[in-house]
Amino acid sequence: xxxxxxxxxxxxxxxxKKHFPVTRGIVFQKxxxxxKAVDGVSFTLREGETLGIVGESGCGxxxxxxxxxxxxxxxxxxxxxxxxxxxxLSRREMRPLRRNMMMVFQDPYASLNARKRVGFIIGExxxxxxxxxxxxxxxxxxxxxxxxGLNPEHYNRxxxxxxxxxxxxxxxxxxxxxxxxxxxxxxxxxxxxxxVQAQILNLLLDLNEQIGLACLFITHDLAVxxxxxxxxxxxxxxxxxxxxxxxxxxxxxxxxxxxTLIASVPQxxxxxxxxxxT
Amino acid sequence: MxxxxxxxxxLRTEFSTxxxxxRAVDGVSFKVEPGQVLGIVGESGSGxxxxCLTVMGLNDPKFAVSSxxxxxxxxxxxxxxxxxxxxxxxxxxxxxxxxxxxSLNPVHKIGRQLAEAVVLHEDVSRKQAYARARELLKAVGIxxxxxxxxxxxxxxxxxxxxxVMIAMALINxxxxxxxxxxxxxxxxTTQAQILALLKRLQEDFGSAVIMITHDLGVxxxxxxxxxxxxxxxxxxxxxxRSIFNEPRHPYTWGLMGSLPRLDVNVERLYQIPGQxxxxxxxxVGCRFHPRCAFAMPVCREKDPRLEATSGDPAHEEACHLxxxxxxxxxxxxxxxxxAGAVV
Numbered sequence: 001x002x003x004x005x006x007x008x009x010x011x012x013x014x015x016x017k018k019h020f021p022v023t024r025g026i027v028f029q030k031x032x033x034x035x036k037a038v039d040g041v042s043f044t045l046r047e048g049e050t051l052g053i054v055g056e057s058g059c060g061x062x063x064x065x066x067x068x069x070x071x072x073x074x075x076x077x078x079x080x081x082x083x084x085x086x087x088x089l090s091r092r093e094m095r096p097l098r099r100n101m102m103m104v105f106q107d108p109y110a111s112l113n114a115r116k117r118v119g120f121i122i123g124e125x126x127x128x129x130x131x132x133x134x135x136x137x138x139x140x141x142x143x144x145x146x147x148x149g150l151n152p153e154h155y156n157r158x159x160x161x162x163x164x165x166x167x168x169x170x171x172x173x174x175x176x177x178x179x180x181x182x183x184x185x186x187x188x189x190x191x192x193x194x195x196v197q198a199q200i201l202n203l204l205l206d207l208n209e210q211i212g213l214a215c216l217f218i219t220h221d222l223a224v225x226x227x228x229x230x231x232x233x234x235x236x237x238x239x240x241x242x243x244x245x246x247x248x249x250x251x252x253x254x255x256x257x258x259x260t261l262i263a264s265v266p267q268x269x270x271x272x273x274x275x276x277x278t
Numbered sequence: 279m280x281x282x283x284x285x286x287x288x289l290r291t292e293f294s295t296x297x298x299x300x301r302a303v304d305g306v307s308f309k310v311e312p313g314q315v316l317g318i319v320g321e322s323g324s325g326x327x328x329x330c331l332t333v334m335g336l337n338d339p340k341f342a343v344s345s346x347x348x349x350x351x352x353x354x355x356x357x358x359x360x361x362x363x364x365x366x367x368x369x370x371x372x373x374x375x376x377x378x379x380x381s382l383n384p385v386h387k388i389g390r391q392l393a394e395a396v397v398l399h400e401d402v403s404r405k406q407a408y409a410r411a412r413e414l415l416k417a418v419g420i421x422x423x424x425x426x427x428x429x430x431x432x433x434x435x436x437x438x439x440x441x442v443m444i445a446m447a448l449i450n451x452x453x454x455x456x457x458x459x460x461x462x463x464x465x466x467t468t469q470a471q472i473l474a475l476l477k478r479l480q481e482d483f484g485s486a487v488i489m490i491t492h493d494l495g496v497x498x499x500x501x502x503x504x505x506x507x508x509x510x511x512x513x514x515x516x517x518x519r520s521i522f523n524e525p526r527h528p529y530t531w532g533l534m535g536s537l538p539r540l541d542v543n544v545e546r547l548y549q550i551p552g553q554x555x556x557x558x559x560x561x562v563g564c565r566f567h568p569r570c571a572f573a574m575p576v577c578r579e580k581d582p583r584l585e586a587t588s589g590d591p592a593h594e595e596a597c598h599l600x601x602x603x604x605x606x607x608x609x610x611x612x613x614x615x616x617a618g619a620v621v
Contacts, residue, residue, distance in 0.1 A: 195550050198550075226540060227544070264467040266496045
């Protein structure tokens with residue numbers, strides 16, 4: 001399973017743990033239990049690969065991403081990004097690395113600042129990382145708008161002027177602004193309509209093919225994971241319970257939990273679709 | 279045929295906004311028979327929720343104007359008094375809302391909220407109402423219902439809250455339940471449980487259900503009949519099998535093609551080009567023509583009517599394409615969807 005040593009790993013996560021203490025008492029806080037949100041997760045993500053992580057709410061998949069990005073301090077384990085161990089890095093040391101790992105959030109209605117113009121939202125990362133002159137940055141933002149299928153003239157609009165699907169495109173453009181190696185997508189389509197969902201999934205596929213963007217795709221929907229990723233990890237109660245090529249895992253799940261997940265996806269029953277009238 | 283439970287005729291709902299008049303529902307007619315499960319499918323903004331809010335009389339009268347008829351057991355709900363409407367709502371017609379996180383009152387205990395629904399409509403004691411609440415909590419599968427009845431909504435998970443919402447909808451044994459995207463906010467596993475529960479309760483209680491959703495998969499699991507809405511109008515309707523076996527409207531083809539599937543390998547999902555139209559000034563002619571791959575000159579001028587062209591009188595669609603092309607395209611789509619199916 002592990003491909004450590006193959007040479008093209010972008011991200012290696014080893015035995016990552018995040019435990020939250022449960023405390024009682026106001027002044028003298030006593031630890032009475034721990035919640036093991038992430039409990040020994042290991043995986044490898046290769047360059048240009050899209051990896052899916054599937055699980056229900058509360059299985060720890062979002063906490064996992066936060067730990068990898070060091071938005072939360074992991075309790076144990078190691079995160080190696082582009083050959084560099086980033087586990088012990090300070091926030092300041094992390095900052096130059098962040099431009100290579102960007103994030104697309106779940107809710108396109110809540111993740112865009114309603115009081116900023118789209119051009120600013122997309123270009124902010126460029127500014128923070130001190131990339132280019134203002135004129136160059138503006139050009140880059142307009143280019144990005146085009147890449148994600150929006151009109152570059154909409155540079156000066158506010159987020160509320162866009163539909164849900166368009167907002168999620170803005171979210172993707174923002175993540176792409178600084179040319180990251182890897183983007184983390186945390187349920188990027190679960191707030192969207194089926195038809196819009198197809199547009200965003202296709203966009204991610206295109207980006208993966210065209211610019212070799214690697215993606216860690218988190219979702220609770222197995223059908224979506226099948227669409228975007230070659231390999232999938234099934235997460236349950238903080239642990240990886242099953243891993244493998246997506247088609248294989250879906251066709252012949254070994255774990256009971258994976259079977260439950262698969263059985264839960266509403267499908268237009270193939271027996272109906274089969275031409276019964278012939 | 280017996281008299282339908284709900285007979286909606288040429289329903290139109292307009293909202294006045296700062297930008298002009300939005301026709302959110304534009305000439306929608308449908309019937310619901312007792313015990314039937316009707317699925318209404320469409321994208322956000324297609325008017326499916328507004329249709330049901332209008333049926334329930336829940337639109338803000340300051341901004342909304344409705345016309346047409348909503349005959350519930352022969353009584354036009356658009357014309358009845360407010361107090362009569364209050365009698366019907368929650369008693370004969372109940373609604374399950376999309377977001378179980380926000381549709382329960384956070385400062386009251388679950389039991390009180392459930393009992394309130396009973397007391398409002400029936401002349402029963404508080405004790406009887408609580409007994410009924412307990413019974414329903416058990417029916418929707420809440421463990422330790424006797425104790426959980428004294429919990430607050432925040433002590434329940436999302437799936438459990440949706441179960442409470444379902445219990446609340448069923449508590450007065452309504453003849454019709456309107457469920458507006460009841461599982462959209464939930465995880466797949468929870469969704470599967472809730473759908474199975476709804477289906478079982480629907481059979482036990484014999485209520486008719488209108489299920490609003492944007493997910494064709496959900497409709498396939500629970501509905502008997504399907505209405506596909508686009509830009510405030512019905513574009514296709516029929517029995518669920520008939521719609522899935524032979525979809526006959528280009529919009530339905532797009533919806534079916536864009537659904538990611540577990541059992542079939544698809545290189546790339548089909549995506550319907552463009553955006554849904556603004557209802558402030560919808561396209562002239564067929565409202566789908568700007569996004570339709572099959573658009574002909576006639577589509578830009580004439581509004582298609584709902585017609586049965588497949589030989590099945592219950593399966594109607596609003597499209598100018600000839601029947602032969604529709605059958606051919608439908609067969610091709612179904613073939614690609616079933617090709618490579620594991621089962």
